[in-house]
Amino acid sequence: MQPVLSVSDLRVSFRTADGWTPIVHGLSFDVAAGSTLAMVGGSGSGKSVTALAAMRLLPPARSRITGEVRLSGRSLLDLPESAMCAIRGNEIGMIFQEPMTSLNPTLRIGFQISEVLRRHRRMSAAQAQAESIRLLERVQIPAAKARFHDFPHLMSGGMRQRVMIAMALACRPKMLIADEPTTALDVTVQAQILDLLRTLQQEDGLSILFITHDLGVVAEIADEIIVMQHGEAVDRGTAQAIFTQSSHSYTRALLAAAPRIGSMAGKSSPEGLGPVPESATTRGPAAAGKPILEVRNLTKRFDVRKGMWGKVTGRVHAVEDISFDIRAGETLSLVGESGSGKSTTGRCLIGLTRPSSGTVAMHGQGPSGTEGKATAGKFHDRMQMVFQDPYASLNPRMRVSDSIAEPLVVQGKMGQREIDARVDELLESVGLSSAMRDRFPHEFSGGQRQRICIARALSMRPDLLIADEAVSALDVSIKAQIIDLMLDLQRKMQLAFLFISHDMAVVERISHRVAVMYLGEIVEIGDRASVFGRPQHPYTKRLLAAVPVPDPERRNIRPKLDNRELKSPLRPVDYQHRAPAYRSVGPDHLVQEWE
Template identity: 55%
Template sequence: MTKDLSPILDVRNLRTEFRGRDGWQSAVHDLSMQIHENETLAVVGESGSGKSVTALSILRLLPPGARIARGSISFEGQDLTRLDESSMADIRGNRIAMIFQEPMTSLNPTMTVGEQIAESLSIHRGMTGRAASSEALALLDRVRIPSAKRRLGEFPHQFSGGMRQRVMIAIALACRPRLLIADEPTTALDVTIQAQILHLIKELQDEEKMGVLFITHDMGVVAEIADRAVVMRRGDVMETGDCREIFASPTHPYTRKLLFAVPRLGAMDSADRPTPFPEMDENGQAITPAVPEVDTVQRDKEPLLQVRNLCTRFDIRGGLFRTVRGRVHAVENVSFDLRAGETLALVGESGCGKSTTGRSILHLEKPRSGEVRIAGQSLAELSGARLQTERYRMQMIFQDPFASLDPRQTVGAAIAEPLLVHGLASQKTVRKRVAMLLEQVGLPAAVGERYPHEFSGGQRQRICIARALGMEPQLIVADESVSALDVSIKAQIVNLMLELQAQLGLAYLFISHDMAVVERVSHRVAVMYLGEIVEIGPRAQVFGNPQHPYTRKLLSAVPVPDPARRRVRQSIATDEIPSPIRSADYAPPIRSYYEVGEDHLVMEH
């Protein structure tokens, strides 16, 4: 990193405003920052802090109804706020490149990845034909995509999430930019893929000596990649400085609160049961959570949920007569028990079969074979109304609460609807029941008259939990229910779930790829790979003594929120999870497990 020369980017007193009902409202207030050659500056904060608006302001890509009210944005000596659109178009994607959070929405699904890289080369570097194709191939090789020559002609949907993000990086690097803006590029990725992308960005930065503006809400990622950080909240800069100093001795209460809320792998070594996240008030003072540390597992009773040899496969049909050409083996021979008051975490990377397992247990996906019993009742023996009745005992909380709620329906009506449909409340009693459920999840009863868009992400997830509780379930399947939330909101929702478990004796099947959260919330952990459980056992044993190579790989990839322990840079792994698609006549091998501790089973490998 070089600091004795002029900065690549110098932002002074930036103020960005959006037009609202009451006139212009400021989204970024008097922001100043600099980025030098080969330096990474992280802009960190929770949703609504102004991070992405800052990036869009730099690129002059603000939506209609937004403006840069004052300030300067100097890039290599040019004030970008004074350039015309033609000059800015020459800079975007050329001297300043950007990587977005979701690569699938950034890539054209109708063009091959080779064509999309070549398009950027044609626009900004005047390359065409064979020269553009040759350079596109070199770029795919450079971002460590295996079999790059073959994959040059494939479409975005044929790539995994991590490989699509590599393609986006290749497009961004096509014109050898001086500044790379990365807007939450790893938020939607699993921990192993996230580690690969972070290492790749850092390695390519060293080669090109480019500056990097890295936008994130994950303090673990900041510790892993950034030289300096700017902490933002509601458009204001709370703190700025060297990463090591900020992490070692944060001065602003909000920074301390952010760092305090970060889940840390290994924090549960001495605990033998799930423990709530510690909390911090606005002044940076630690608060003891009001969540009781109660062991609610009913070990002396039969399991509430029994899953035996569960298999779920999806046929792939083709040809004139739509014959079965192959199958996706999404869930293969999965077995486990779950007791009342217990949390079993199901962990693994995207595509491993976690969510399909949860949906198959609820019979939202029809299993091909195997058995699911809830309180001794086999769901395979039920259909129609009887299956619906048994589903009362089982509810699901999804990852995206906004997509789970009808935007045209008040949240009170959303909670009341299943109660009325299933006869669990009458028109006379439903309002009182809804009010009680809202208060149970920490929301005032009056919010029942509001619509989903009027709530934050954390509040919407509380509403979805209230709706699930209305059915008085014994089992809740939480499918990545906190993955999309900011770190402090994530802690609040986890603590709420633990409190409800202590009060109601709920059993949770907690589906997640966030290992630090799983460590805090679970009694037992099952690790899935390619549709199979490769390791299962008590949380302390799986985290403290992981035996399967895949479990060790997941744990080693978790970023440590401490710049002083930044891992030594290694060669970039490019391995993807193999495809779960098999031929129509494929017979899965018979697996065997060995016991390494009490109730701790590992697949032979």
């Protein structure tokens, strides 16, 4: 049977100052009808370049593509651009890794999906709108009819990725190229999207080229696997053979680096770290030891305004009456689905978002007090944040030494010689050479850029780092290195971490305690061993059940997930929140009562 997509001896080179630099070296593979080929490997291995070359999306002036790419026997590299425009989106759909750069920020998401339907399926405006809403519902976007009119910036990262998936599937293409499509999604939505892709394969015979660094996802969906390194296919075979019988050293290293749920069973603390003092509950300080951070009844609501006069018609209850403590040298992880309030909580703590009510105290001192701005500055010096996208966090026009030094310059307490020495020290502390200080961000890999962001966050010698999805976009081997770095810094400096993540396997490895958030509330909080080993709340159990396991033999063992529509945090103006009731199910393990 003829393959849907056939790539033969593909070679891709980019023009540089030194001439043509080869990136992909003689790659060949076939994707059969109704099958999934997974392409895995580290950053820079040539996975995404291969996909872009197949779609003819590389800039012609700076790239050179040779070899053959055929779709159902039809050569794509020889087609005029007008013919390729008709194929893209209609016969081949593509899901990109970063949805915010793929979606037009000035257009409503409903219009962007409808545009595909009107262009390729010749639908009327009303038909396209109805079909777009159906697609949004199919990828589990709550209140799809209302969100149809939203702009991309009004959605979380996970929600935007769901929009991209809906757009790619709008025309029911015969071939789907998915470039890290689940990286920004929480585990439950990730599992739902994988189930959706499998359903589409069964219904329509959809073929998928799936590019990812998540070996758990690969085990869930792949029929065959190609392992890429330095632009070459160093290993290939069936999913079963790659996971159980591969003899290639690079493949084995990838498998060894992948975090697995249950790997910390029987261990009282993260690897290499000792236990922390008795922790706090959600309702008050612990009996022993004073926390460095105390959060009490934190609430954040966003007004929803409509009409000419901007009348408040409702409120989004992003964070609702949560309390917790963090001690020196401790890691508390916040987990939950997109929209659960994790990132809003972190932004409220650091001062990027003003809470609606509640208190935040660092060493007993709030962000403002009798000393005014001086007190606020001291408060924020002790708490720093590391964001998800390191490239967006760094000024592309500033050398990394200037980015790291900027907080020290603003503080104005050190001379230039002291600042230079401090920058070198910080680079060395995160595993980079001081010789790299004069480079720009684009000259570093994704993992190196995240190390630079951590170095900048450490410049003020904080007591607490808030890491908001700090490793979610990194490939498996780089992710393991960053986690090891964070654990090493914690051990040496007694740093506390608020670790915000949807990656449950990483959370299990790095955490002392875990707080599970749902619709802005903490529904379960306790030590890592209790939450992962004896989960009590149905939502916690649902999260853990959705985690993909890097073992293809277990892909059909996972229980069927509840695919009901996610509840919306949007409430009427007169909505009165009822304070949640908690019960103790063990030492330092509380669970919210549920109906």
